[in-house]
Amino acid sequence: MRIFTRYILKEVLAHAAIGTALFTFVVFMRDVSRILELVVRNSAPLPSVAEIFFLALPSALTVTIPMGVLVGILIGLSRLAADSEVTAMRASGLGVGLFVKTVAIFAASAWLIALVNQTFIMPRSAAALAALQNRLKTSQASFEVQPRVFYEDFRNSVLYVQDSTAADHAAVWKGIFLADISTPGAPKITLASEGIAIPEGENKIRLHLVSGSQHETVAREPDKYTITTFEETDVPIDIPQDTAQQQQRQSLSEISTPELLRLSHQPRYRWYLTEFHRRLALPTACLVLALVGIPLGLSSKKGGRSTGFVLTILLVFVYYFISLAGVEMARQGKIAPIIGAWMANLFFAATGAALLWRVDKMPLEIGAIGISTATLKKWWQRRRTAKGESVITRRSRRILGGRFPQILDDYILRDFISYVGLILLAFVTLTLIFTFFEILGDVVKNKIPLVTVGEYLLNVVPSMLYLMTPLSVLLAVLITFGLLQKGNEITAMKATGVSVYRVILPVLIMAAVISGALFFFDHFYLPHTNKRQDQLWSTIKGRPPETYLRPDRKWIFGQNSTIYYYEFYDPDQNRFGNISVFKFDPKTFAITERIFAARAHWEEDLGRWVFVNGWRRVLRGAAIEHFDQFDATTFPEVAEQPSYFKKEVKQSQEMDYGELQQYIHDLQQSGFDVGRLRVQLHRKFAFPLITFVMAVLAVPFALSAGRRGALAGVAIAIGIAVVYWMTSGLFEAMGNVHQLPAALAAWAPDLIFGMIGGYLILKVPT
Template sequence: MKREQTYIEGSNFYHSKGRVGRHFGSYWWQNVRGRGAAPSSLCAMRILDRYIFREILYPFLIALVALTFVAFLAFSREIGWLLELIVRQSATFRDIWAISIAYIPNVLTFTIPMAVLVGILTGFGRMSSDSEAIAFRATGISMVRLLAPVLSLGILAFVANLAMTVWIAPQTAARLRDVRYEFLARQVSLEVKPRVFNESLTNFVLYVQNIAREGFNWQGILWADMSQPDEIRVTFARSGAVTKDEEHRTFALTLTDGSTHVVSPRSPHRYSYDTFDTTTLSVPMPQAPTKQDKIVISEMPTAALWNAMKAGTATYEERVEFHRRFALPFACLIFTLAGLPLGVSTTRGSKSMGLVLSLILMLLYYLVFVGGTRIASNAQFSPFLGAWLPNLAFAALGTLLIARSNREHDNRLLNSLASIMRWFSEKRAEARTTRKRLRQWTYSLTHHPKFFRLLDAYVLRGFWFFFTLVLVAFVALFILVTLFELLPDIVKNKVESATVITYFVYLLPQILYYVIPLTVLLAILIDLGTLTKTNEILAVKAGAVSLYRMAMPLLLMGLLLSAGIYFLQDFMLPYANQLQDEYHDIIKGRAPQTYRDPQRKWMAGSGERIYHYNYFDPDQDVFGGISIFGFKPNSFELTEWMFATRATWDGAMWKFEDGWTRRIGTGGSVDYQPFTSLEVRELDRPDYFKKEVRTAAQMTYPELKRYVTSLKQSGFDVSGLMVDLYRKLSFPLVSFIMAIIGIPFSFTTGKKGAFYGIGLCLAVGIFYWSMFEFFDKLGGINRLSPFVAAWFPNLIFGFGGIWMMLRVKT
């Protein structure tokens, strides 16, 4: 029998049948069936272990950074609040670190297992595409032997994740409430928005007309006390300042130049009126924690959960939380068993399969995990099985695949997936050949008669493949992060699955708005980086085709996606955000906040008026229990208070029934006039009360522009709104600028490896996003002009990308 040999020479694997792979060490060995032993097989296997460990470590680290960054986008509100603290110089570096470290462990608890799976499948997918899996089998290396370096990474990730879930995450979550209070005490104005009625305070309503740039001085203040059912106490003041009350853990609101008015709805003739130069009110901030607050389950120490389970006093929610903290870290080990046989394949061209399988397995695992936890919360399923079911299922799958691989069976799961993808490609090609070709509509730079030629289609096919893959991965991760954040509330409030699904349907446009720009950058880097690595870019240049011409379809796709983001921002987000906020309140166990004025109770009128009512029927145009406050525009001094039990609209005027009017004179005199019927023409029409009250994110560009113009004419500070207005034009262009940046990066880093390019991509994307948000906050407090704050990051990165593109050797 002819002796077969496998050895290494230079930088290549060699077998008796020819070159089969790349070099992973400087040692050679022969097949055990031939004569002659390896000079140092133990040393060679150690080198092999280090080589495999390094090949899966790099994609693991890059995936961990990417997944963690995208996961942090789910906490965009908290990050925005944190950046505002920084730009207002209300927090030191130590303070910022204290808040950041409180969020990181909760995110890492499930991004670490994801990164382990991505690292294994991507690393071995690369080795399989270069035929190194053939070299492993040819040298007699079993699948169990390959498991050693993979398991090393899994054990390290398991230990780190276990520390996060069992010890670090509960402690940091408990500490976060106290840290947030400390910052809230320093910067209370961050939670109070101008010209918005804050009705979240129990039995109190706070309204501020304007807030100074430094944030602590307020102008035009209304404070309504509804705590007593038999009286209404309303205070108007010209200005006020906020200070901290350490003893009661509240905020003291010191008012200047104001008056307090008290009236009884049942006895309108009873009325008291006091003026003051200075007075102090206690404001109970809703987010300020107290010692009496009940600790949530996610903040309970693991030892306390264990003691409650031993004593038999643990609730279902506590038992589910206990098993969840241990089951999730074990996913790092389970993914090594399932990922290794799926990643090792002798099929060439399976390099992209690692990403596809990573996405599929991650979705399956976490969906089963959440589903089991949800079922267990209804007391219909064992909490142990609810948390450990996905681990048991994936462990069985991994063991089966490893056993079949050792018997040298083909990987049927990978082959089936590849067959499905080939089938779709064939059907798409058949449909393309039968479709009528489009007429010529423009000429390319090389003056060929069709713009989208074969080269353009080839480049765009790779771009859209990676774009779709990365986008689905990012969207799935965003949803998973949000789902895990809301899982305690879903379990506690027994929220229906239909409500949760509906919430994520309306949240999807916002997710796409966040992740599409970074997805464009990643897709271009992977697509062109792969073409550079395989020397296809060199072949294009050899065919006398400029790289600028080759990159043109990618630039057009970036511009097209920018237009799509603007469409998404102006025609979908304003309405989807309102609905997802309502469902978010339902999941949190709060009454859903409505944006229709008929249910808002308080409303600022078009003139110097403020309305308060108990009921409004928008169909019949009827008010019930309406009060109208008139005040002076400069001093915010109350001049008139009108009340009526009922008000109707007859098409031309308002008709008030059974009420009274009190007019406050300059000398403190009060003119009281009761009435049974009164007609008034100068008030706002019914349509004014039917319009929606929305934030800048819930308005289209024309609506926000009209709103800013109206406030500016009234003399209000609109710096923050101007930044939001300019940002509605600047942010959609981020996708196009990402394309400009990604193209030169791909051409210059392709030979250094795809992971090097992706790493640079993440660094650029994270820095770009951080810079965009940071300048947004600077513009909001007038440290920069609104135009500069909204457009400066785009200009810097745009011109930087153009400069890099001009330096590319075409």
């Protein structure tokens, strides 16, 4: 019995560990680039960056541990059932009880780990992570400010920096423009040749400025103008605080479990009591999912690992859908908190008990579920000609002159495409679950209809498909060729005179096709869904719909060392209200001319802006050389057209390649920093190509796996993916902060991993 117990535990535990690691990595993929940028900027010490990773881990494990348990049980037992090992064990007198007892040891251990993580480690790590982020917030302020960008988020202040250089734990700014807009009609302007930001307590920094001047006016007294020069001065600035809603949402996850129970007697007791029961219910998913997974895994005789993978996706989706629905109904007061939090567990426990009773009497028939990949293969096989070729193969051969694809290519591509589809489905399902977790509080608080939530999630799917496809192709290549190598099919092909290079050709061609498809997908379809996704996100968050013309943007850099500030702008009538124009000496960054007008409008016949009721001053250092007031006049130096002030504010993912290229050109003329956008422009080509690079890199590892098969392939895939995403995130972060040229930052990971993969393929025995 001990031998059987160890054998079953080894099979289940290996798949569970790899599944948990893979799912956890998928969760972290979204934040890798942002965290690595902290390292590149030197704005956070390496221990703090490592601390961020480790403190974020417990929150991810609350979901990935139960999923890993289910993956291990379903895939492990499905593999035993598919190889008839379960049948052999039962024929020797071993009943279902052996599998239940063995898996129960594993599930109970996982439940204990998840329970400790959920009730003790996760709340403490969430609180520690929030505290760490608050500490880093002020210390990173000087690094977060990018050159040639207007920062209007400070309280009553607008900051513009001409250039920035890194120093130890700080950044030195060159050419500083600081506007105090406490009185919007008469902003107080501070200029300095250089300066540094010094953290001062929570949500506050002090600017130490060197060699500059201050300019003050009185709104209704244009003849009064004060210039004050200084060698050194300090100016305090308040950093924007998080909204109360965000703090409230964070605090719930940071409250300790005993404190939640104590707060359950407060006015918002339903929220606290529901969260308390939820922390106990989520770890218990390890037990109830195991209860369902055992009979389903033992009954998967045809699909093997594929069946286990499909069942995992379906069961995880159903479990979290019921769990989330129950929690929200409990928070709304429709059902008791204990029922809402435990609803999914009760349902799966009852279902698992019924399935266990059924499988002990008679094996289950789950062909309708387990045959999902087999169904695809049978459909493919039904479309075969008399010569054994599929219709697709025959048509492709006719187009390509009869050489490709052959029957062998058809055979390999069937498995490869099936695995790509299954893995993509699993990753997208996992991402949707996490996304739903993130927006859950806002959905309830803002009373968002389920139709809106569903539309948002549907618009999330395309971006997830785009992001997860390279990793899916990597896994699919490793699994496909790993299984062929384990079954000695590669050896048989080589024995017939077929080169390994010819064997891998169809997969590489398909990977290249997928890469091209990803580019066109990003070019024609993805920008529209991303834009709609952002609009729905604003609705769910209770914010006004996104406006891409940004009428609230009141500062813009002109074409000829000019800064414009206005309180109002009507883009339809081309009219300004209370507009100020600051003209600078580009060498000294000192104001040489300042114009103010109560109104300004575009005169089409003149082709100029007409300024009404204002004044103009010409300055030389601290001296005023000329001052005059006017009722209406024009200024030849103000040459920007109305369209210049109507630039759209978009995200790079909301534009195709041509739009992004034009957008960068327009913003660069306005003085905006476009380094980050240039990196994203090159990644429009570089990211789709990584799908092909991943296939090239995966082939030699799959062929060298030997008899270890698909399981070793998945483990190798995780290692490759971690190294690639860390490298890619690091290069991207370096490009964002101008430490690398944008093209090199985007293309370097493709070139590095492509050359490594090509070299390893050439070393494979053919």
